[in-house]
């Protein structure tokens with residue numbers, strides 16, 4: 633059975649296809665929804681992932697899909713589906729296949745140039761927003777920096793929820809910066825983007841709030857093969873995974889206003905080490921927050937401004 637033409641996404645007629653009657657006709661494949669999902673299962677793709685992916689290809693909701701088992705895909709849709717389901721079977725993140733990811737209420741466009749933003753990172757954003765409306769509320773236009781912005785997730789979420797913040801975001805990857813800038817433009821969020829090796833491009837500038845989700849996986853970690861589609865420079869940082877965090881923490885005081893906060897995301901087993909690093913660097917009120925999975929995920933401290 634074919635769905636009514638009106639529910640099909642607008643696709644251009646394929647070259648060579650005859651047009652009969654009042655409107656263009658689109659060639660159908662022989663692949664039904666049911667067969668496409670069976671194909672995904674045979675390739676080892678999770679059923680829910682397959683349903684979301686097929687719904688995306690058809691421009692329909694998952695609910696629609698579940699009630700249209702015998703709907704036949706157009707040839708163009710079948711081609712797209714075949715390519716995407718193979719990529720998913722090869723382990724490519726779902727977000728890269730559909731080109732976007734929800735983060736803190738924003739739809740961000742993502743590509744293999746950037747880490748796929750994780751829900752865990754919303755812990756850091758929520759903590760940042762609490763500080764901006766609480767302890768840091770005396771700053772009417774607080775200067776905020778996001779170091780290693782990737783898709784722009786943290787910087788854009790903070791700017792979106794706290795428009796008075798003057799947000800700077802930096803990254804050492806030109807491709808990531810381009811992606812972040814495109815997201816800012818599309819979401820109409822005014823964030824300044826800088827190419828920089830951590831603090832290097834902002835020498836002499838001081839911030840009320842510094843945020844980073846840096847790479848923190850140890851080189852050689854057993855989980856890395858499962859992350860092979862994401863950029864290596866977004867993932868690993870030295871033999872214990874703490875090189876970037878060590879650098880960010882020790883160099884931070886030169887870039888923070890008195891009473892400023894530094895918040896760092898880290899691995900589930902790195903909280904103790906990060907607390908020690910911040911305390912050794914002179915931070916006070918050092919604390920750790922847990923993510924939605926109850927793992928210690930984010931550690932921060934206040935810079936007293938004595939040095």
Ligand SMILES: C[S@@+](CC[C@H](N)C(=O)[O-])C[C@H]1O[C@@H](n2cnc3c(N)ncnc32)[C@H](O)[C@@H]1O
Nearest residue numbers: 749780781782803804805829830845846847866
């Ligand atoms: C774990 S990703 C985080 C991306 C984004 N902030 C997020 O939370 O989804 C780390 C980011 O740090 C960037 N990065 C790695 N080394 C860097 C460096 N030396 N200076 C600046 N950014 C760096 C990577 O390009 C990557 O975008």
